Amino acid sequence: MSHPMRGSAAIVGVADEVSPTGELDGELRAIEARVVRAALAEAGLTIADVDGLFTCTGGTMMPSVELAEYLGVEPTWTNSTQTGGSSYELHVEQAAAAITLGLCETAVIVYASTPRSNRRRGGAGMGVLATPERVEWEMPYGIFLPIGAYSLAAARHMAQYGTTPEQLARIAVDTRTWATRNPRAFSREPITVDDVLSSPMVASPLHRLECCPVTDGAGAVVLTSTARARDLLRPPVLVLGAGSHHTHSMISQMPDLTSTPGRVSGARAFAMAGCSPAEVDVVQLYDSFTITVLLALEDLGFCAKGEGGPFVGDGTLGPGGALPGQTSGGGLSYTHPGGFGMFLLVEAVRQLRGEAEARQVDDVDVVLAHGCGGVLSATSTIVLGSEATA
Amino acid sequence: MIVPPVPSEEAASAPFWDATRTQRLVFQRCDDCGAPVWYPRAVCPTCLSGNLTWTESTGRGTVYSVSVHYRAPAPELTDAVPYAVALVDLDGGPRMLTNVVDCDPEAVRIGDPVRATWRALPDGRHLLQFAPDPAGSLADPPTSQ
Ligand SMILES: [Zn+2]
Numbered sequence: 001m002s003h004p005m006r007g008s009a010a011i012v013g014v015a016d017e018v019s020p021t022g023e024l025d026g027e028l029r030a031i032e033a034r035v036v037r038a039a040l041a042e043a044g045l046t047i048a049d050v051d052g053l054f055t056c057t058g059g060t061m062m063p064s065v066e067l068a069e070y071l072g073v074e075p076t077w078t079n080s081t082q083t084g085g086s087s088y089e090l091h092v093e094q095a096a097a098a099i100t101l102g103l104c105e106t107a108v109i110v111y112a113s114t115p116r117s118n119r120r121r122g123g124a125g126m127g128v129l130a131t132p133e134r135v136e137w138e139m140p141y142g143i144f145l146p147i148g149a150y151s152l153a154a155a156r157h158m159a160q161y162g163t164t165p166e167q168l169a170r171i172a173v174d175t176r177t178w179a180t181r182n183p184r185a186f187s188r189e190p191i192t193v194d195d196v197l198s199s200p201m202v203a204s205p206l207h208r209l210e211c212c213p214v215t216d217g218a219g220a221v222v223l224t225s226t227a228r229a230r231d232l233l234r235p236p237v238l239v240l241g242a243g244s245h246h247t248h249s250m251i252s253q254m255p256d257l258t259s260t261p262g263r264v265s266g267a268r269a270f271a272m273a274g275c276s277p278a279e280v281d282v283v284q285l286y287d288s289f290t291i292t293v294l295l296a297l298e299d300l301g302f303c304a305k306g307e308g309g310p311f312v313g314d315g316t317l318g319p320g321g322a323l324p325g326q327t328s329g330g331g332l333s334y335t336h337p338g339g340f341g342m343f344l345l346v347e348a349v350r351q352l353r354g355e356a357e358a359r360q361v362d363d364v365d366v367v368l369a370h371g372c373g374g375v376l377s378a379t380s381t382i383v384l385g386s387e388a389t390a
Numbered sequence: 391m392i393v394p395p396v397p398s399e400e401a402a403s404a405p406f407w408d409a410t411r412t413q414r415l416v417f418q419r420c421d422d423c424g425a426p427v428w429y430p431r432a433v434c435p436t437c438l439s440g441n442l443t444w445t446e447s448t449g450r451g452t453v454y455s456v457s458v459h460y461r462a463p464a465p466e467l468t469d470a471v472p473y474a475v476a477l478v479d480l481d482g483g484p485r486m487l488t489n490v491v492d493c494d495p496e497a498v499r500i501g502d503p504v505r506a507t508w509r510a511l512p513d514g515r516h517l518l519q520f521a522p523d524p525a526g527s528l529a530d531p532p533t534s535q
Contacts, residue, residue, distance in 0.1 A: 133429060140392045140393070141475055142489070156500065
């Protein structure tokens with residue numbers, strides 16, 4: 001018997017805003033309102049249809065309550081849960097659950113962040129990572145967060161499994177190749193493995209071209225019941241499976257640096273969807289750094305633990321590869337405002353609807369979006385399907 | 391350098407920081423399930439017991455992972471690069487984030503034996519760091535339980 005959540009909710013509208021300069025115009029609330037309006041318009045819905053609101057940034061203490069007031073929404077389901085970059089996959093899971101149970105009918109997930117223009121204006125950088133525990137036990141040691149944490153994971157994986165710098169670099173190269181096909185991507189110059197390895201080392205073993213840039217960006221996703229979705233403007237994108245897990249907040253508390261919470265979130269998502277990694281046509285894996293992708297491939301079961309290096313080594317993730325991945329150009333080349341999980345969902349939906357233009361993969365019926373927040377701390381995995389998978 | 395905050399008297403970490411004044415490395419161990427606890431807490435994160443006992447460590451350990459930082463996260467560390475940020479598994483104890491110092495940072499390898507060393511802080515406490523331990527592989531098994 002299939003899981004009651006499988007296919008009961010669908011994504012019916014998406015929108016995102018990025019910019020070639022990396023900076024967006026307007027104040028944060030105005031940007032949030034623009035992406036909400038655009039995503040609702042795709043579906044043929046209005047703000048009056050919205051009775052579920054999900055957002056975890058942009059406010060002060062009660063982000064979803066504050067944004068709801070600004071937009072004029074009075075929801076019956078509200079959610080401000082913050083798990084870093086994976087928040088938006090978590091929100092899809094929780095929205096689909098609420099819709100399945102009838103706790104709300106139409107949910108909007110909203111994200112906007114302007115770290116690049118904030119930096120130009122002299123605003124704070126990554127101060128959000130300065131928890132009291134990090135201030136006492138990590139920051140005195142000069143760890144550069146988040147890259148230092150991901151570097152420790154990469155170094156351990158290389159020592160334990162023989163993963164090479166060239167294999168990690170390949171992930172950045174393939175992602176950039178996708179970005180060359182996306183006129184909206186922030187970085188569109190082709191690069192080679194040698195370019196990656198000759199870019200400055202930031203925190204060994206990770207080089208600058210293995211790290212996401214910092215840009216502004218915004219996005220919104222609209223979900224409703226699959227029954228209602230079939231009457232709307234675009235082909236419904238079904239939420240087939242979802243799973244979430246977290247194991248630690250600080251990198252020093254991560255039980256095993258080569259094994260992420262994706263092992264649990266991925267297995268749960270596949271079990272709900274009733275499918276296996278072999279049935280996934282395209283992946284959208286969180287790629288804050290190259291190592292983030294490599295660990296996700298292993299933990300989600302696309303290859304065995306320790307075999308991520310050989311798996312990506314021959315262009316598997318690039319155009320024409322066996323498992324096209326991060327087809328927008330990813331966090332490494334498309335945009336990275338901090339919460340790239342939103343953009344994984346938007347691109348997954350565009351691939352499933354056949355709207356990805358020069359980066360469209362043929363015959364896409366199942367796409368996996370996998371968010372990773374904190375320092376490999378929290379993951380949420382979503383399996384999305386076309387109507388053919390209903 | 392970045393000086394860690396001085397904890398309040400009732401903070402779980404106060405005994406750790408007090409011990410650093412005499413360059414002693416202590417950590418908590420759970421009386422009920424035996425798990426080593428790091429960072430200092432009011433409860434054991436393995437079984438939620440509140441029965442924790444401070445234990446003194448030999449200060450010997452092994453590098454679990456290491457990353458040489460070529461860029462500093464804060465202006466006060468700009469002159470310190472490159473430096474080695476590491477996770478060290480304390481013999482018979484927990485894993486901690488630290489630095490490996492008194493050596494070429496690029497020569498530090500995963501699996502290397504290290505021992506505790508102390509960097510003076512302006513307030514009389516010391517910051518726990520680690521240095522290569524040439525005697526590490528010949529050392530007696532850890533005795534601090
Ligand atoms: Zn215990």
